[in-house]
Amino acid sequence: MLDLVAQSILSGIGVGCIYGLIGIGFCVIYNASGIVNFAQGAFVMMGGMVTYTAFARYGLPLPLAAALAIVLVAFAGVVLERLVVRPLWNRGSTMFVMILATLAAQIVIERLALLAAGDQPRTLPVFTDRPPLRILGLAVNFQFLWIVACSLLVIVLLALFFSSTKTGKAMRACSINRDAAALQGIPVSRMLALAFALSAALGAFAGILITPTQYTAFNVGVPFAISGFIAAIVGGFGRPLGAFTGGILLGVAQALAIVFLGSAFKNVAALSILLLFLFVRPTGLLGPAK
Amino acid sequence: MTAAVEPSRILSVEGLSARYGHVEALHPVDLHVEAGELVAVLGPNGAGKSTLMRALMGLVPTQGSVAFHGHAVPRRNPAKAAAMGLVLVPEGRGIFAPMTVAENLELGAYLLNDKQEFARRHDRVMTLFPRLKERLAQTAGSLSGGEQQMLAVGRALMSDPKLLLLDEPSLGLAPRVIEEILQTLGELNRAGLPIILVEQKAPLVLTLARRAYIMSVGSIAAEIDPRQVKSHDELAHFYLG
Structure with a gap:
C-alpha cells in the first residue's frame, strides 16, 4: 500500500509539473495585461496535435517536430492577441469582455482542430524508450524524468529571462505599471503580444511533454486549462513559482484521490482544493502578484 | 556672440x-x-x-x-x-516599486543600446543624486518619498530627455x-x-x-x-x- 501511495505521488508530481507549466502560462498573460486567457488549453492541445502531425504524418524527427510545434503555437498566440484581444483592447473594452473573447477563441480553435484532424485521440512515443528505473523500490519511467527535468529547466530559463534580460525586465515593468512603462519608451502592446507568444509556447511545451503518457485530441484543452487555472489560483494568481507549486500540489492531490477514493474523484479533488483555497486562503500560497 | x-x-x-x-x-x-x-x-x-x-x-x-x-x-x-x-515624471512618480533602483534606472534607458552612453548617463544621475548610489541594489519601494522622487527624476534623465x-x-x-x-x-x-x-x-x-x-x-x-x-x-x- 505504501508503495502504491509513493508511486502515485510520483506520478502526481509528473502531471503536476504539466499543470504548473500551464498555470505559469496563465500568469504570464495575466501579469502583462490583467487578462485571464481561457484559450490557454488550446495551446496545450495544439502543442500535442501539431507535434503528432509533423512527426507521424510528415515523418519529421520527434525533437524537430516538437520544436516546430512550439514555434507554430507561439505564433498562434500572437495571432490570438492581434486578432481577438488587441481590437477589444484598443476599443477600451472591459476585462470581462476580453476574457469571454478568449473563451470563445478556445471553442473556435477546438472546433477547427476537430475539422482539421478528426476526433481520434493521438499519442506520441515516449522520448526515451527504455524500461523504468527502479529507485527505492519505485518504478521511475523516463518520461517522468523528462517532464520534471524539462519543467525545471523552463522555470530556470524563465526566471533568468525576467531577472536578467532587458525585455524580461520591461515585461515586469508593464505588469507593475503599464502607463509608467510606456513613459519609458517601452512598447507596451508589443510586450503584450510577446506575453501571448511566451504563454502559448509554455502551453505547447506542456502539451508535448504530457502526450506520450496520455493522449491528445481536439478536446483535451479545456480540462488542462482548468487544472492550470486552479494551479495558478492555488499559487496566488500572477505568481509563476506559486503556480508551479500549486500545480504539483494539485497533481499529487488528484493522484492520491484516485488511489484512496477511485478515479471518479479526480476532479472532485481538484475542485475541492480550489474551493478550499478560495475559502481559507484566497490569495493563494504566495499571495497575489499585485 | x-x-x-x-x-x-x-x-x-x-x-x-x-x-x-x-x-x-x-x-x-x-x-x-x-x-x-x-x-x-x-x-x-x-x-x-x-x-x-x-x-x-x-x-x-x-x-x-x-x-x-x-x-x-x-x-x-x-x-x-x-x-x-518627451519624458514625463508622472504624478505619484510611477516608479517600479518591486524592482531595484538599478533596474528602474536601466528601464529609463530602455531605448538606449550603447553601453558607454549608458555609463555616462548613469554617472551623471549618480552625481546629481548621490543618495541613489548607496541604494542601487534596494527595491525602489523601500526608498523614502524624497528618494523615490529622485529616482523618478533620475530614471527620466536616463532617457536623455529633450x-x-x-x-x-x-x-x-x-x-x-x-x-x-x-x-x-x-x-x-x-x-x-x-x-x-x-x-x-x-x-x-x-x-x-x-x-x-x-x-x-x-x-x-x-x-x-x-x-x-x-x-x-x-x-x-x-x-x-
Missing part, C-alpha cells in the same frame, strides 16, 4: 483637449515652450494639470495637435512620444527635500534642459520659472510672468478667477 538663428519654439500645442468617457476633463488649450525654458503650470487641485500632462504624452484620448521640434507627436502612443524625447515634464514632484515631501529637488531641476534647466513643471504650490516655482500658465477648471486661464507677480493676493486672483 550672436545666437544661431533657429526657431526657438520646441513645443507647440494647439487646441489640445482630453476626455474621460463623456466628461471633457481638459478643454482645448494652446501652449508653447521655447528652447531652454522652464515653464510652470500652476493651478488648484482638479484644475486639469495632470490631465494636461497625460494628454501631452498621449496617455489619454485627445483631440488637437502637439508638435515637438516641428514633428507631430503621435496620439495614444506614449512610448513613441518618449522616443521623441523636454522634461514633471507632475507635482513636491507632492507629499518635506520642505527641505522639495528644495533639494527643485534646486537640481534648476541646475538641469540652466544646463540647457527645457522643463515643464506642474505645481499646486505656486510659490515654490516662482523663482525658477520665467513663464507660468495658470490653469483653472480644465483650461488655461492666464499666462503670467512670475517675476511680475507682486503679491500672493495677485496670484490668488488668478486661481479664483
Whole structure:
C-alpha cells in the first residue's frame, strides 16, 4: 500500500509539473495585461496535435517536430492577441469582455482542430524508450524524468529571462505599471503580444511533454486549462513559482484521490482544493502578484 | 556672440483637449515652450494639470495637435512620444516599486543600446543624486518619498530627455527635500534642459520659472510672468478667477 501511495505521488508530481507549466502560462498573460486567457488549453492541445502531425504524418524527427510545434503555437498566440484581444483592447473594452473573447477563441480553435484532424485521440512515443528505473523500490519511467527535468529547466530559463534580460525586465515593468512603462519608451502592446507568444509556447511545451503518457485530441484543452487555472489560483494568481507549486500540489492531490477514493474523484479533488483555497486562503500560497 | 538663428519654439500645442468617457476633463488649450525654458503650470487641485500632462504624452484620448521640434507627436502612443524625447515624471512618480533602483534606472534607458552612453548617463544621475548610489541594489519601494522622487527624476534623465515634464514632484515631501529637488531641476534647466513643471504650490516655482500658465477648471486661464507677480493676493486672483 505504501508503495502504491509513493508511486502515485510520483506520478502526481509528473502531471503536476504539466499543470504548473500551464498555470505559469496563465500568469504570464495575466501579469502583462490583467487578462485571464481561457484559450490557454488550446495551446496545450495544439502543442500535442501539431507535434503528432509533423512527426507521424510528415515523418519529421520527434525533437524537430516538437520544436516546430512550439514555434507554430507561439505564433498562434500572437495571432490570438492581434486578432481577438488587441481590437477589444484598443476599443477600451472591459476585462470581462476580453476574457469571454478568449473563451470563445478556445471553442473556435477546438472546433477547427476537430475539422482539421478528426476526433481520434493521438499519442506520441515516449522520448526515451527504455524500461523504468527502479529507485527505492519505485518504478521511475523516463518520461517522468523528462517532464520534471524539462519543467525545471523552463522555470530556470524563465526566471533568468525576467531577472536578467532587458525585455524580461520591461515585461515586469508593464505588469507593475503599464502607463509608467510606456513613459519609458517601452512598447507596451508589443510586450503584450510577446506575453501571448511566451504563454502559448509554455502551453505547447506542456502539451508535448504530457502526450506520450496520455493522449491528445481536439478536446483535451479545456480540462488542462482548468487544472492550470486552479494551479495558478492555488499559487496566488500572477505568481509563476506559486503556480508551479500549486500545480504539483494539485497533481499529487488528484493522484492520491484516485488511489484512496477511485478515479471518479479526480476532479472532485481538484475542485475541492480550489474551493478550499478560495475559502481559507484566497490569495493563494504566495499571495497575489499585485 | 550672436545666437544661431533657429526657431526657438520646441513645443507647440494647439487646441489640445482630453476626455474621460463623456466628461471633457481638459478643454482645448494652446501652449508653447521655447528652447531652454522652464515653464510652470500652476493651478488648484482638479484644475486639469495632470490631465494636461497625460494628454501631452498621449496617455489619454485627445483631440488637437502637439508638435515637438516641428514633428507631430503621435496620439495614444506614449512610448513613441518618449522616443521623441518627451519624458514625463508622472504624478505619484510611477516608479517600479518591486524592482531595484538599478533596474528602474536601466528601464529609463530602455531605448538606449550603447553601453558607454549608458555609463555616462548613469554617472551623471549618480552625481546629481548621490543618495541613489548607496541604494542601487534596494527595491525602489523601500526608498523614502524624497528618494523615490529622485529616482523618478533620475530614471527620466536616463532617457536623455529633450523636454522634461514633471507632475507635482513636491507632492507629499518635506520642505527641505522639495528644495533639494527643485534646486537640481534648476541646475538641469540652466544646463540647457527645457522643463515643464506642474505645481499646486505656486510659490515654490516662482523663482525658477520665467513663464507660468495658470490653469483653472480644465483650461488655461492666464499666462503670467512670475517675476511680475507682486503679491500672493495677485496670484490668488488668478486661481479664483
